[in-house]
Amino acid sequence: MNAIETSGLSKLYRRGVGLHPLSLGIAAGEIFGFLGPNGAGKTTTIRTLLGFLHPTGGEARIFGRDVWREREAVHARVGYLPGEVHLPRDLSARELLERCARLRGTHDITYGLEVARRLELDIAPRLGTLSKGNRQKVGLVLALMPRPDLLMLDEPTDGLDPLAQETVLELLREARAEGRTVFLSSHVLSEVERVADRVGIIRRGQLVRVDELAVLTASLPQRVQVRFAAPPRVNLAALPGMAEGRTQGLDFQGLWRGGADALIRALAPEPLVSFSLVPSTLEDAFLGEYRLDEDRPDSERGGEVPHVA
Numbered sequence: 001m002n003a004i005e006t007s008g009l010s011k012l013y014r015r016g017v018g019l020h021p022l023s024l025g026i027a028a029g030e031i032f033g034f035l036g037p038n039g040a041g042k043t044t045t046i047r048t049l050l051g052f053l054h055p056t057g058g059e060a061r062i063f064g065r066d067v068w069r070e071r072e073a074v075h076a077r078v079g080y081l082p083g084e085v086h087l088p089r090d091l092s093a094r095e096l097l098e099r100c101a102r103l104r105g106t107h108d109i110t111y112g113l114e115v116a117r118r119l120e121l122d123i124a125p126r127l128g129t130l131s132k133g134n135r136q137k138v139g140l141v142l143a144l145m146p147r148p149d150l151l152m153l154d155e156p157t158d159g160l161d162p163l164a165q166e167t168v169l170e171l172l173r174e175a176r177a178e179g180r181t182v183f184l185s186s187h188v189l190s191e192v193e194r195v196a197d198r199v200g201i202i203r204r205g206q207l208v209r210v211d212e213l214a215v216l217t218a219s220l221p222q223r224v225q226v227r228f229a230a231p232p233r234v235n236l237a238a239l240p241g242m243a244e245g246r247t248q249g250l251d252f253q254g255l256w257r258g259g260a261d262a263l264i265r266a267l268a269p270e271p272l273v274s275f276s277l278v279p280s281t282l283e284d285a286f287l288g289e290y291r292l293d294e295d296r297p298d299s300e301r302g303g304e305v306p307h308v309a
């Protein structure tokens with residue numbers, strides 16, 4: 001059974017579409033990176049998936065339970081970090097952890113204390129006095145403490161310093177190693193790239209691409225840069241597989257689709273000063289989706305909604 005399964009799930013706001021029909025399956029034990037720019041629909045998707053917003057159409061199940069009709073049963077298995085963390089001002093983080101644990105029928109806050117220590121969060125001061133970054137850390141501790149089967153995290157590293165960001169990614173990898181599932185919404189490409197097994201790209205409320213991270217990056221061209229020692233005989237721009245080739249004096253750059261060996265063979269007879277072939281990043285994939293989008297007229301934007309098993 002998938003951790004998350006949606007079928008035609010959609011959310012229409014009075015002022016427009018928040019989420020186009022979404023059909024998506026997320027396997028238990030995977031980290032799913034959910035990428036999109038501001039206003040793309042990430043928060044709408046998460047809130048609809050958790051039954052905080054009533055879907056306009058379709059349905060969603062988390063561990064087989066309907067997210068709207070069986071909200072309580074769903075929430076018992078989910079740790080949620082909202083995009084904006086609101087906390088009671090007069091409690092300390094420790095008191096809040098104790099309260100949340102009691103609500104779940106336990107006094108055990110051991111893991112919460114461990115996460116707080118690793119994030120270097122002081123749990124003694126009143127929450128009302130905390131900085132934005134520290135409030136975010138409290139939100140993370142609350143989401144992670146019960147070691148839920150599913151973590152739904154809306155921009156989890158927002159406002160954190162680089163060290164704490166690194167710790168969050170480590171905690172997510174550990175959750176996956178324990179068989180737990182992570183839905184990681186973000187616009188920070190580099191962090192998604194470092195932890196996600198699969199990535200979905202959302203744009204204007206529509207899921208435009210879903211792929212394994214490795215497939216996504218392997219399907220992209222690699223950047224080639226060559227500096228020749230003397231005017232070359234080979235015309236790199238004319239090689240099948242080369243795109244956007246540009247020559248300036250003895251320098252060449254372009255985008256290469258294909259194996260490195262074919263390119264190296266073509267360059268073998270030439271005297272070179274330097275050569276580099278750089279694999280594409282998720283950023284390239286992401287920006288590629290947007291470039292594609294900008295190239296098309298409005299009427300053609302959108303297209304099919306992929307169903308992913």
Ligand SMILES: Nc1ncnc2c1ncn2[C@@H]1O[C@H](COP(=O)(O)OP(=O)(O)OP(=O)(O)O)[C@@H](O)[C@H]1O
Pocket residue numbers: 013014015016017018036037038039040041042043044045083187
């Ligand atoms: N309560 C609401 N009523 C009407 N429209 C809304 C509401 N909430 C969000 N929207 C609209 O739905 C679209 C998606 O917004 P959403 O907050 O889900 O995007 P997001 O990807 O989470 O963005 P961000 O990264 O800025 O948080 C936006 O156009 C937004 O203006």
